[in-house]
Each structure stands twice: as C-alpha cells, then as structure tokens.
Amino acid sequence: MIEHRSNLTRLTRRVALLGSTGSIGTQALDVLARFPDRFDVASLSAHQDWESLADQALTYSPQRVCLSDPQGDVSSLRSRLDGTSIEVLSGVSGMQSLAGDPSTNTVLLAVVGSAGLPLALTAVKAGKVLALANKESLVAAGAILMKCAAESSASVVPVDSEHSAILQSLRSGNVREVRRLILTASGGPFRTTPIVDLEDVTPDQALAHPTWSMGKRISIDSATMMNKALEIVEACELFSIGQDQVQVVIHPQSIVHSLVEFCDGSLVGQMGHPDMRIPIQFALTYPDRLESPAPSFDLTVSPELTFEEPDTERFPALELGYRAAREGGTLPAVMNAADEVAVDQFLQGKIPFPAIVNTVRQVMDAHKIKTNPEIEDVLSADLWAREEALRCR
Ligand SMILES: NC(=O)c1ccc[n+]([C@@H]2O[C@H](COP(=O)([O-])OP(=O)(O)OC[C@H]3O[C@@H](n4cnc5c(N)ncnc54)[C@H](OP(=O)(O)O)[C@@H]3O)[C@@H](O)[C@H]2O)c1
Structure with a gap:
C-alpha cells in the first residue's frame, strides 16, 4: 500500500x-x-x-x-x-x-x-x-x-487521475472497509461511433480525445479502453484489492475522477476539472494539499453528469484487463507489452484500429503464465510479447 x-x-x-x-x-x-x-x-x-x-x-x-x-x-x-x-x-x-x-x-x-x-x-x-x-x-x-x-x-x-481520486477518497476510510472501487472512464472518441466504422478510423481520429490532452500511447489506449484495462491492474496492485472489487463505469464528462464504495454503502468520490495538474500536484504534496491555479468548479453550471455501463462488444479490452488482473503472474506484463507494440503498429498505419485489442488478446492467449515471477521473468515475458505481437498480422 x-x-x-x-x-x-x-x-x-x-x-x-x-x-x-x-x-x-x-x-x-x-x-x-x-x-x-x-x-x-x-x-x-x-x-x-x-x-x-x-x-x-x-x-x-x-x-x-x-x-x-x-x-x-x-x-x-x-x-x-x-x-x-x-x-x-x-x-x-x-x-x-x-x-x-x-x-x-x-x-x-x-x-x-x-x-x-x-x-x-x-x-x-x-x-x-x-x-x-x-x-x-x-x-x-x-x-x-x-x-x-x-x-x-x-x-x-x-x-493517474483515477487512482489519485481513489487515494483521496480512501482518506474517508480504509481499504478493509472498501466494498468496491469504481473507476470512471470517458469512453474516448469512439463511445458512440458505430462499431462497423471502427475498422476505418485513422490515427488522427483516435488521437483526438474528447476531454484530456495526453501523449500518443495513452490517447490510443483511451480510444480502445486498453488504458482502463491497465488501470484495473494498477488499482489492484496499488490498493491491494481483488479485481472482482473493481468496477468500470463510463462517465463521458470526466468530472468525477473515480469513487470508493465503502461497506456501509457510502460512495466517496473526487470531482473536479479534467486537469492533470491537480493529481500531479497531489502526488507531489501528498498527504498535504496546496493552492492550485485550477479555477473553482461551479456545480451550478457544470454539464449534466452521466454514468453508463461499458459496452463490452465495443470495448473488448476491458475483459482483458480483468483477466490479466485475475490470472496475474506474467500475464499483465504481456498485455502491456503487446499493446505497446500494437499501438505503435496502428500509429504507423500497419494495422487497423480493432486489430490493436485483437493482437493483445492473441498474444495473451498464446502466453504460458509464470506465477510469482521474478523481475527477469517479467522482462523476458515483455520481450516475448513484443515479438509475438509483431507476428500477429
Ligand atoms: N498524459 C496524461 O494525461 C496521462 C494521464 C495519466 C497517466 N499518464 C501516464 O504517464 C506516462 C507518460 O504519459 P504522457 O502522456 O506524458 O506521454 P508522452 O507525452 O508520450 O511523454 C513521454 C515522455 O517519456 C519520454 N520517453 C519516451 N520513450 C521513452 C523511453 N523509451 N525511455 C525513457 N523515456 C522515454 C518522452 O521523451 P521524448 O519527448 O523525447 O519522446 C517524454 O518525455 C504514461 O505512462 C501514461 O500512461 C499520462
């Protein structure tokens, strides 16, 4: 912890x-x-x-x-x-x-x-x-x-804004009192795009995130929701919690950054403008808070806040995240490495958008998981996954 x-x-x-x-x-x-x-x-x-x-x-x-x-x-x-x-x-x-x-x-x-x-x-x-x-x-x-x-x-x-939100919410209780962690996700640029059209999306379209301005890999990962798959594993590791206690909900406005549901049914979340300087500053000053240039958040003029169940057909990456967290060992490293390669291939125009997650799944399927790995096992699984991902065409 x-x-x-x-x-x-x-x-x-x-x-x-x-x-x-x-x-x-x-x-x-x-x-x-x-x-x-x-x-x-x-x-x-x-x-x-x-x-x-x-x-x-x-x-x-x-x-x-x-x-x-x-x-x-x-x-x-x-x-x-x-x-x-x-x-x-x-x-x-x-x-x-x-x-x-x-x-x-x-x-x-x-x-x-x-x-x-x-x-x-x-x-x-x-x-x-x-x-x-x-x-x-x-x-x-x-x-x-x-x-x-x-x-x-x-x-x-x-x-990460979601995990920072959970860390902040956990200050109202402790991990033993947690019923669920609720990770919010914007749903990225293709939340409502017809699934058949995803085959033809370009890197520029996939990089155009609706609420956050970020580096290329995380922007593409947000479009596939592989970013949320990585964040499921991240939450389990950071907060020592099982994947069955982590829920993902789509929240397109990116105002509620994540929540904790405690055992008494209380939901405690952290809200604010989608501005990464807030969680960056909190990570640097934790457990203190300092003034920030972020303007006050006016609830009376905020957009309507909506939450929806993720569509698993549109976002198959989510299931891979749960599987990596559940099976553990070297599988999460393989998921990450295969995704890194597949994103790069997509950005170079070598594979279509849906092939990113398909590649990751194929590499995960082919992997023989090493449980309780040493760091050398993790590094060799990472290397293996990169080579395997390049073979998936
Ligand atoms: N951006 C966000 O809002 C956000 C939010 C939450 C979490 N994160 C996480 O934060 C990390 C950085 O994301 P980012 O969006 O800031 O990425 P980014 O804009 O692509 O910046 C990456 C940084 O790492 C350097 N770098 C690239 N490849 C490297 C390598 N092989 N070895 C050492 N340094 C390398 C880059 O240097 P050059 O400039 O020379 O390429 C650059 O300084 C990622 O893990 C991401 O998941 C980002």
Missing part, C-alpha cells in the same frame, strides 16, 4: 522528473515552478527531444539532464548547455543514475511504456517517494514493485 513519511512533507523535495518533455512532464514542471520553496528540480530527462530538454534545462536549471535514447543527439544537447554547470547524461545508465540519485528524495516517473519499470524499481529500492505516472511499471511488475517499496520504506503515490 501507499505509505508516506510525514517528515518529508515538510522538507524541500528534490525532484528527479523523468520524462519531462511529455504531456505529464511539462504539466509537472508547471506545478513544480509554482512552489520554488517546496520543490527543487534536480534532474530532467527526455528520450529523443533534446531541443525541448535543453529549453527546459535552461529555464529550470536542474543539476543534471539525461537523453535516454542511445541514438539520441546528445552532442547537440551538450553544445546547447555548454557554459552552464548542468551535467549531461545519456542512455539507460544515465536514467538509472537519475532514478537512484542519492541527492534526490522524490522521483516523478513520467516516461511512457515499460521502459519505466527498471527506473521505478531503482527509485523504490533507493527509498524515494515515487510519484508514479508510468502505470506500465505497476502493471508489468506491481507485486515486485510494491514489495521492494515496502522493504525500503519508499512511497508509491499515483499520478
């Missing part, structure tokens, strides 16, 4: 922001910059986008930056930062060095994909507060990650 060390809430947080050039990363910088007394931006990273990383470094003056792609243009980054005292690192070893840096106490992990897993492990083994946007690491190796966190007194605090 999520722990917090109350002494840290009073100290300046020295933050390693990994994935700073992405959607979460740039919004996190907005949050960090508002509280210079509370946060010190110790390090930043990008994968390939060295120009944005250089701009951020010159604005926020971290001690270190890293360009993680081994083929990235690190020499151009070095030239841009020449004359500053900013140290430039590169590659996987550079990222590991930032994740475990003894001079930081907080890692905000905002890289996309299972590349986040080794970084999450390094951060928790080093006893950091891990503000975790990278849900893929919890999906692939949740049990291992949470065990390492417990052993080193690290805290894992979710950035």
Whole structure:
C-alpha cells in the first residue's frame, strides 16, 4: 500500500522528473515552478527531444539532464548547455543514475511504456517517494514493485487521475472497509461511433480525445479502453484489492475522477476539472494539499453528469484487463507489452484500429503464465510479447 513519511512533507523535495518533455512532464514542471520553496528540480530527462530538454534545462536549471535514447543527439544537447554547470547524461545508465540519485528524495516517473519499470524499481529500492505516472511499471511488475517499496520504506503515490481520486477518497476510510472501487472512464472518441466504422478510423481520429490532452500511447489506449484495462491492474496492485472489487463505469464528462464504495454503502468520490495538474500536484504534496491555479468548479453550471455501463462488444479490452488482473503472474506484463507494440503498429498505419485489442488478446492467449515471477521473468515475458505481437498480422 501507499505509505508516506510525514517528515518529508515538510522538507524541500528534490525532484528527479523523468520524462519531462511529455504531456505529464511539462504539466509537472508547471506545478513544480509554482512552489520554488517546496520543490527543487534536480534532474530532467527526455528520450529523443533534446531541443525541448535543453529549453527546459535552461529555464529550470536542474543539476543534471539525461537523453535516454542511445541514438539520441546528445552532442547537440551538450553544445546547447555548454557554459552552464548542468551535467549531461545519456542512455539507460544515465536514467538509472537519475532514478537512484542519492541527492534526490522524490522521483516523478513520467516516461511512457515499460521502459519505466527498471527506473521505478531503482527509485523504490533507493527509498524515494515515487510519484508514479508510468502505470506500465505497476502493471508489468506491481507485486515486485510494491514489495521492494515496502522493504525500503519508499512511497508509491499515483499520478493517474483515477487512482489519485481513489487515494483521496480512501482518506474517508480504509481499504478493509472498501466494498468496491469504481473507476470512471470517458469512453474516448469512439463511445458512440458505430462499431462497423471502427475498422476505418485513422490515427488522427483516435488521437483526438474528447476531454484530456495526453501523449500518443495513452490517447490510443483511451480510444480502445486498453488504458482502463491497465488501470484495473494498477488499482489492484496499488490498493491491494481483488479485481472482482473493481468496477468500470463510463462517465463521458470526466468530472468525477473515480469513487470508493465503502461497506456501509457510502460512495466517496473526487470531482473536479479534467486537469492533470491537480493529481500531479497531489502526488507531489501528498498527504498535504496546496493552492492550485485550477479555477473553482461551479456545480451550478457544470454539464449534466452521466454514468453508463461499458459496452463490452465495443470495448473488448476491458475483459482483458480483468483477466490479466485475475490470472496475474506474467500475464499483465504481456498485455502491456503487446499493446505497446500494437499501438505503435496502428500509429504507423500497419494495422487497423480493432486489430490493436485483437493482437493483445492473441498474444495473451498464446502466453504460458509464470506465477510469482521474478523481475527477469517479467522482462523476458515483455520481450516475448513484443515479438509475438509483431507476428500477429
Ligand atoms: N498524459 C496524461 O494525461 C496521462 C494521464 C495519466 C497517466 N499518464 C501516464 O504517464 C506516462 C507518460 O504519459 P504522457 O502522456 O506524458 O506521454 P508522452 O507525452 O508520450 O511523454 C513521454 C515522455 O517519456 C519520454 N520517453 C519516451 N520513450 C521513452 C523511453 N523509451 N525511455 C525513457 N523515456 C522515454 C518522452 O521523451 P521524448 O519527448 O523525447 O519522446 C517524454 O518525455 C504514461 O505512462 C501514461 O500512461 C499520462
């Protein structure tokens, strides 16, 4: 479960922001910059986008930056930062060095994909507060990650708006009193599109999320609802709860970010504007709250709030999420890795939209699950699933 060390809430947080050039990363910088007394931006990273990383470094003056792609243009980054005292690192070893840096106490992990897993492990083994946007690491190796966190007194605090909402709602009770966790989902851009038309949707249509502006993978995952499948597993791992206690409801307005139903029938949820800076800030200040630039939410002018049962024919990914959470072992890592490849194939125009979830299902069907996996088992299942997903055409 999520722990917090109350002494840290009073100290300046020295933050390693990994994935700073992405959607979460740039919004996190907005949050960090508002509280210079509370946060010190110790390090930043990008994968390939060295120009944005250089701009951020010159604005926020971290001690270190890293360009993680081994083929990235690190020499151009070095030239841009020449004359500053900013140290430039590169590659996987550079990222590991930032994740475990003894001079930081907080890692905000905002890289996309299972590349986040080794970084999450390094951060928790080093006893950091891990503000975790990278849900893929919890999906692939949740049990291992949470065990390492417990052993080193690290805290894992979710950035995902749904899990942040649950964490906030759980402050009204405790996990033993939970009847159900209710994850809300917008339903994405194809909630009402005729199912036969999904065969022809383009990447641009699938990327156009109705309520959130996000990176490419999570936008496509929201359109297929594979994002919610990942979030079912994420919720089970974070809150130590069975998948049969997790319900998904479609809530197109994205105002109620998720709810907890307690054993006495009370529903406690968290609402607000769909603005990721709110859960990002809460993950960084947890268990405290600080002022935010989010405007007050006016209930009297809000849209009608509606909730509906997900259509499982339209969104077959949901069942895969429940299955991955139920069967466990290496299956969630396989689900995530196959999806990563299939999304990439769709974005490159190589497979049609419905083939994303079909690919994931085929790879999951073909997988021989290893129970109670070690990290090596998870990594090899991830690799196997990637190769298998490429074979599914
Ligand atoms: N966006 C949201 O609103 C949102 C909400 C909830 C959860 N999340 C989760 O937050 C994470 C980040 O999402 P995002 O939407 O911010 O993604 P994004 O916009 O695509 O940004 C990804 C970031 O990770 C870096 N990166 C890409 N591949 C990498 C690799 N192999 N190794 C290390 N770094 C890599 C990117 O660098 P370059 O810029 O150089 O490519 C960029 O800084 C995901 O796990 C997502 O599921 C996002």
